[in-house]
Amino acid sequence: MSVLAQLTAALADGSVEVVDLTAPLSETTPVLQLPPPFANTQHFALHELSRYDERGPAWYWNDITTGEHTGTHLDAPIHWATGRDGLDVSAVPPSQLIAPAAVLDASAEAAADPDFLLQIDHVQEWTKTHGPLPDGGWLLYRTGWDTRSGDQEDFLNADDSGPHTPGIAGECARWLAEETGLVGVGVETVGTDAGAAHGFDPPFPCHAHLLGAGKYGLTQLQNLRLLPAQGAVVVVAPLPIVGGSGSPARVLALVER
Template structure:
């Protein structure tokens, strides 16, 4: 009789595939739907403005194309749920554009830090190092080679541009904490529910404006924004998949962001 074969050792992805088929591994969509109503960051007039999502019909089963429906679209690289590459900021200008990000860095473990209660009480709430360290005492170290996903409950505001932007009063991360996370931890990126990785008032931070952009991109790390469904993820153990378009020379891209969660 032939020796028994350990099929799992021959195919290490077998448990994942089995889990996806039997539902014990859930695929959670963290992406906000993209439409003409998607909230968009507003900049001072002198800074230029990103384009909101727009579409123009090419054909819709009509004279222009009786059997086909498709559209042209127009939007900024940083519209909706999107990926920020290092080249997006001055500190990362000589580092990767979005097409150069190694594909293995688009898949990784996720640590989900829930500070939605604090953000509900104070829309200008800033995550500090001591908050992260207290979280680690309870849940373990931040996932090495993975993502810190910062839950603030802000996804509930996505239905309204005014409510979502909140006159630039949105939660974020303090400059000292952003520098520590970017330079002294093994995470590769930060994911948020807000319109950008920085707090709404981050442009006014005297010690370092826009610290998440400044420190993370300078360290060759990434950002993903306008996430949703973070409440469906455990504090540790989910796997994040970020899939931006590989735009050559691109500073970022709208992305489909998924999480795999073992139930």
């Protein structure tokens, strides 16, 4: 039996499960909010063209408006100034869109401290237990933040001092970008950086370091709790927007049960 035939058989009999890591995309999907004078993306919206009526008697369809970085989405290198000479989302090699994943669970730490930052030591301790990070694969950073995704205010968790969401320390972001073979980092929060990352040096270090190194970001993931620490394969399906800095994406994980 061929490898692909084995895979389809495993999918059919349930020995390989497909886990959807994608947040539903609707007008209530939380979006990033930047302070003035910076421009903000718009919420997702459907604009009905016809619904089995005089505008189209046998069909229902819509136009949509949304931002590239709305909901579960992929950040391409060109999204950030450090990656301005890198790939746009249409040029991401298909071979990099299917890759192994390591899942690092810091949900307990984030529950205790919404400003929790992942440090190099945390990742190195994780590898002692679970093995090395996958070359050409993803580090998926679980914080439990997907449980807040039904409410914009709770998801962004902002006060007068700014948003408070967990993320990755600047030195750890640099280390992941420069010292590992990862293809990118995925998170459950609205962006790959912590809520307070505007005050880091450099600001927004996950964007600056990872995208500057030609790697990718995945945001607003869900259901990471259903994945093993090692062994899942992630399938990322962004729209191939020519010149696009990113795209909403359907993100699936294949898990051997």
